[in-house]
Amino acid sequence: MKKDNLKVVIAGGGSTYTPGIVQAMISSRGKFPFTSLTLYDIDESRNDDMYQIIDYMLEKESLTKEVSLTETTQPEVAFSEADFIFSQLRVGGMKMREVDEKIPMKYGLVGQETCGLGGFSYGLRSIKGLLEIVSYVEQYAPNAWLLNYTNPETLVSEAVRRAFPNVKMLNACDMTISIEETIATNYGYNRKNWIPVYYGLNHFGWYSSIYDKSVDRDILPEILERLEKERLHVADFNAGDDTWQEAWDMMRLMTKNFPGYLPNNYLEYYLYPNRTIEHTDPSYTRANIVMDGREKKTKEMARKIRAKEKGEILDFNFGEHGQYIMDMAASILNDQHDRFMLIVPNQGAIPNLRDDAMVEVPAYVGRSGAEPISLRFAINDFHKGLMEAQNAAEKLLVDAYFEHSYQKALQAFTLNQTVYSADPAKQILDDFIEANGNYWPELN
Ligand code: G6P
Ligand code: MN
Numbered sequence: 001m002k003k004d005n006l007k008v009v010i011a012g013g014g015s016t017y018t019p020g021i022v023q024a025m026i027s028s029r030g031k032f033p034f035t036s037l038t039l040y041d042i043d044e045s046r047n048d049d050m051y052q053i054i055d056y057m058l059e060k061e062s063l064t065k066e067v068s069l070t071e072t073t074q075p076e077v078a079f080s081e082a083d084f085i086f087s088q089l090r091v092g093g094m095k096m097r098e099v100d101e102k103i104p105m106k107y108g109l110v111g112q113e114t115c116g117l118g119g120f121s122y123g124l125r126s127i128k129g130l131l132e133i134v135s136y137v138e139q140y141a142p143n144a145w146l147l148n149y150t151n152p153e154t155l156v157s158e159a160v161r162r163a164f165p166n167v168k169m170l171n172a173c174d175m176t177i178s179i180e181e182t183i184a185t186n187y188g189y190n191r192k193n194w195i196p197v198y199y200g201l202n203h204f205g206w207y208s209s210i211y212d213k214s215v216d217r218d219i220l221p222e223i224l225e226r227l228e229k230e231r232l233h234v235a236d237f238n239a240g241d242d243t244w245q246e247a248w249d250m251m252r253l254m255t256k257n258f259p260g261y262l263p264n265n266y267l268e269y270y271l272y273p274n275r276t277i278e279h280t281d282p283s284y285t286r287a288n289i290v291m292d293g294r295e296k297k298t299k300e301m302a303r304k305i306r307a308k309e310k311g312e313i314l315d316f317n318f319g320e321h322g323q324y325i326m327d328m329a330a331s332i333l334n335d336q337h338d339r340f341m342l343i344v345p346n347q348g349a350i351p352n353l354r355d356d357a358m359v360e361v362p363a364y365v366g367r368s369g370a371e372p373i374s375l376r377f378a379i380n381d382f383h384k385g386l387m388e389a390q391n392a393a394e395k396l397l398v399d400a401y402f403e404h405s406y407q408k409a410l411q412a413f414t415l416n417q418t419v420y421s422a423d424p425a426k427q428i429l430d431d432f433i434e435a436n437g438n439y440w441p442e443l444n
Contacts (some may be wrong), residue, residue, distance in 0.1 A: 001144070002083055003268075003333065004033040004191055009082045011037025012089040012150070013135050014046030016298045017316070017321060021080055021086060022054050024322035026061055031330045038070040040078035043093070047071050049302035056305045057314065071252065077138035084329050087148045091129035092439050094295060097122070098287035099420045099435045105282040106431075112276075113204050113286065114152040115269035116418035117425070120397050121432045123195065124153035124409075124440040127401050130156045134164050145332055147325060149173065153202035154391075157343045158358045162397065168377045169342035170370055172328060173202050173360065174321045175264060180210075182235045187226055190214070197338070199350050199375055199383075202343050202360050203266035204390055208375075209260075214433040220262060227255050236314040237319025243286055246279055258382070270386065270417040328365055335367040356390045390417055406443040 008025070018039065025034060039054065041047035045076035051071040058064050072078050079085065090097070100118035101111035120268065130150050137146050150156050157171040176198055177191075181357040184191040195211040212219045232248040234241055250268035254373055255261075258271075269276055304313045324340075331338040342363040346353055349361045349372045363372040379387075387408060396412035406429075414424040433443060 001333070004035075006034040006083040006333075007036040007038070007081050008034045008329075009038045009040055009078050009085045011040050011078070011085055011087040014041040014043050014050050015088050015090065016294050016316075017051055017088055018050045019057065019298075019316050019323035020319075021088075021325055022057060022322070024075045024326035026057070026063065027400045028326045028330060029171075031334060033086075035066060035071070036068050038072060038082070040075070042073055045180075045323075046074050047073070049280075051300060052305045053298070053314070060314075063345075069348055071152055075136040076140055079136045079144070082137075082141040082144045085133075085137055085141070085146045086135055086143055086297070086325055086329075087130065087150050088148045089129045089133065091125040091176055092122075094287050094291045096125065096436070096439065098285060098291075099432075101285035101287050102154065102282060103353045103431045103435060104418075104424075104428050105280065105285070108277065109427055109428065110269045110273045110276055110418040111280065111282070111285055111422055112269050114222050115266055117416055117428050117432070118412055119152045120393075120413060120416060121436060123394075123397055124441065125436060126152065126156050127159040127398070128244070128439070128441065131159060131163055134160055134167055134169070138164065138167065142290070143167070145170070145329070147328055151228070152345050154358045154360075154394055155398060157202075158394060159401060161345060161358065162398065162402065168369060170328060170332075170365065172324070172340060173322050173343065173357075174319075175203060175266065175386070176205075176341045176360075177263065177324055178235075178237075179251075179262075181244060182232060182238075183223060183304050184437065186232050187223065187230070189219070190420070191322065194219075196341075196362065197375065198341055198360070198362060199379060200360050201263060201358070201387055201394070202392055203264060204387065205264045205267075207262035207359050208377075210326070224255055224259065224262065226399060227252050228361055230388060235319065237317045239317075250275065261383075273418050331369060332367040337364045337366045339363070339373075340365055342370050342372065344370055347372070349374050350379055350385060351375065355386060357387075358394075386417065389415060393417070400443060401441055404444055409443050 039047050097113050100121045104117045106110035112118050148171045153173050180191045193212050197209045198207045209218045210220045234244045238244040247265040251265045254263045271322040344362050346357045346359045347355050361372050363370040393412045393415035394406050400409035413429045414422045419425050
């Protein structure tokens with residue numbers, strides 16, 4: 001593997017998360033010496049907005065000579081000679097996210113981008129898009145590392161596991177570090193001292209301990225105690241974001257009623273669908289908030305740069321998201337064996353769960369990829385039961401994708417933990433088939 005002059009490709013380059021990743025890449029050049037950055041997207045105009053912003057960032061850092069920046073919609077141009085590919089697709093964009101969120105709500109069910117039936121709708125679109133990217137990587141850059149953040153993570157990583165079992169790929173989600181960072185900044189800890197033990201499916205898991213090296217003990221019990229008494233406020237990177245404030249409040253409710261573990265906030269959609277439905281406006285969902293907020297702001301930055309306006313133009317704070325991706329890439333490159341939460345085939349990591357489930361657990365990351373850490377204890381029946389049902393539903397959905405099976409899709413929709421009856425499951429499935437059109441595989 002090359003150690004310098006790296007070529008990095010961002011697949012889904014037009015995403016509003018791209019500047020955060022590039023910011024982290026720039027500040028990590030010492031341990032991750034890249035000289036070429038390619039933005040690849042099928043949406044030429046969004047990709048070009050991002051190209052303007054990144055070019056501007058490189059210029060401010062006096063890096064335009066050292067880093068060659070490319071934008072392209074051509075897979076061959078993008079992936080040939082690539083060393084690292086960061087994949088963050090959103091197939092169908094925010095418009096389809098809005099559809100995913102709104103259709104289930106019409107039938108009184110949870111409407112969310114990655115959880116519940118919205119997540120399943122997104123999943124069938126995303127699998128198609130990500131398998132395409134993996135096939136390009138196999139064709140044009142078979143030795144490259146693919147670091148994937150494309151949602152819904154368990155579904156897409158399960159599909160890739162089946163179709164391309166040998167691809168050099170890591171699947172990661174930033175939710176656990178966002179949870180850790182939010183707790184650490186609220187309660188005055190430094191999460192860099194933490195060795196957390198966490199298990200689950202993606203957006204569906206629990207912390208069972210958090211060992212803090214600065215005091216040499218498990219501090220999860222005291223964190224849970226503080227959660228009981230003190231509200232958790234949004235961290236800087238989500239400042240002013242009411243959706244996230246609601247999420248942290250729901251997390252406190254979960255720890256109150258199910259003590260002993262710290263749940264991933266996304267479990268609210270499975271444990272308290274009634275409440276999340278109550279506090280969501282069915283005509284103005286998260287997709288609308290993001291389109292009217294982050295998306296508009298980014299477009300405006302690109303406009304100002306094109307118009308050569310003076311003054312402070314860049315305005316974004318993505319917290320640890322970009323740094324997390326960067327640290328993972330550096331850990332591979334330099335064989336650092338740093339520890340990250342990754343989505344991997346279980347293979348005994350959670351001893352009493354089926355081996356072929358895609359689970360999210362801690363893993364060491366080095367030159368040969370991920371080395372997942374076994375929990376070395378059996379998980380309890382409550383968590384196990386929830387995970388097994390969700391995992392079976394997800395497996396059925398991936399079966400539906402590969403087998404073009406309407407029946408398997410209906411089973412998946414019915415088994416989804418946010419669904420109380422096969423009636424809405426079928427109605428929503430039929431609505432989604434129509435709304436997704438060619439984004440979805442044909443189901444017969
Ligand atoms: C977290 C999750 C991601 C998800 C994102 C949504 O970072 O880990 O999987 O996509 O939140 O954020 P947004 O601001 O787009 O609602
Ligand atoms: Mn995530």
